[in-house]
Amino acid sequence: xxxxxxxxxxxxxxxxxxxxxxxxxxxTYYPRTNPEDxxxxxxGAEILIISKISMSREVIEQLPDLKYIGVIATGYNxxxxxxxxxxxxxxxxxxxxxxDSVAQMVFAHILNFARRVEHxxxxxxxxxxxxxxxxxxxxxxxxxxxxxxxxLVGLGAIGVKVARIAQAMGMNVIAFDPYSKGLPGxxxxxxxxxxxxxxxxxxxxxLTKETNYIINKNNLxxxxxxxxxxxxxxxxxxxxxxxAEFLNNDVIAGAGLDVxxxxxxxxxxxxxxxxxxxxxxxxxxxxREARIRLVQMVADNLQAFLDKRPINVVNR
Numbered sequence: 001x002x003x004x005x006x007x008x009x010x011x012x013x014x015x016x017x018x019x020x021x022x023x024x025x026x027x028t029y030y031p032r033t034n035p036e037d038x039x040x041x042x043x044g045a046e047i048l049i050i051s052k053i054s055m056s057r058e059v060i061e062q063l064p065d066l067k068y069i070g071v072i073a074t075g076y077n078x079x080x081x082x083x084x085x086x087x088x089x090x091x092x093x094x095x096x097x098x099x100d101s102v103a104q105m106v107f108a109h110i111l112n113f114a115r116r117v118e119h120x121x122x123x124x125x126x127x128x129x130x131x132x133x134x135x136x137x138x139x140x141x142x143x144x145x146x147x148x149x150x151x152l153v154g155l156g157a158i159g160v161k162v163a164r165i166a167q168a169m170g171m172n173v174i175a176f177d178p179y180s181k182g183l184p185g186x187x188x189x190x191x192x193x194x195x196x197x198x199x200x201x202x203x204x205x206x207l208t209k210e211t212n213y214i215i216n217k218n219n220l221x222x223x224x225x226x227x228x229x230x231x232x233x234x235x236x237x238x239x240x241x242x243x244a245e246f247l248n249n250d251v252i253a254g255a256g257l258d259v260x261x262x263x264x265x266x267x268x269x270x271x272x273x274x275x276x277x278x279x280x281x282x283x284x285x286x287x288r289e290a291r292i293r294l295v296q297m298v299a300d301n302l303q304a305f306l307d308k309r310p311i312n313v314v315n316r
Contacts, residue, residue, distance in 0.1 A: 020299035105284030109256025146170030151198030
């Protein structure tokens with residue numbers, strides 16, 4: 001059985017190991033694979049383990065031995081799952097391995113807007129605090145989160161974690177999720193109300209035709225001028241041009257983004273130079289603890305497939 005990992009560096013740059021997978025079989029490992037090398041490196045493999053490698057119909061057609069694609073992520077839009085199903089190829093993903101880590105990143109962005117720790121560290125180092133006339137100094141709004149409204153678009157595993165942290169900090173949580181049965185203390189409401197009422201709006205919905213560009217001019221116009229947008233979900237939930245325009249014109253207060261439409265971002269992305277827009281490079285999921293859990297769950301998926309009891313299948 002030939003197992004090939006095509007882009008392992010995405011998950012494991014060397015600080016964790018592949019032992020859970022190595023126990024199953026011999027692995028051919030590539031840290032990264034360019035698109036033109038995917039077919040050559042995959043040929044003859046029965047098992048492919050990928051993160052962001054495109055498994056299009058054209059690629060799959062050239063891999064007659066392929067029986068299983070294990071995606072080292074929750075999102076699996078890099079795979080043509082319908083064609084894989086036609087070919088009898090099982091595709092699996094890894095749900096809910098990083099909910100705690102992503103929820104933590106949401107609050108890293110929220111607290112950045114509320115208190116600006118890094119900004120004031122730099123101000124102190126530059127002597128601004130030292131030259132202040134009073135014992136304390138600030139030049140940005142200082143925001144207490146208690147009693148602020150956190151609006152969630154999506155109340156799945158990550159949304160629930162975020163809601164519970166917010167509740168512990170005294171925030172009032174509202175949410176839009178047509179598929180959720182709700183959570184104690186969280187007020188389920190319609191999407192318009194979430195946009196209109198939120199002091200902080202955090203996106204936790206899947207990327208679908210309905211949610212693509214859900215952050216757009218029409219919805220941004222509904223928001224408070226002092227509200228903030230947080231996106232740790234999927235980049236295309238946000239229409240970059242619209243959000244940048246509203247930030248630059250002070251129509252909303254700020255945005256904290258862990259994901260973008262195109263990653264890595266290109267120089268022309270208007271958000272890179274937008275006012276009060278802060279970034280983390282798609283690392284909300286990437287705590288060491290979450291990645292160790294991820295590799296174990298990838299191995300569990302593969303072992304279940306080999307035992308003829310596949311789990312986490314996305315193309316049944």
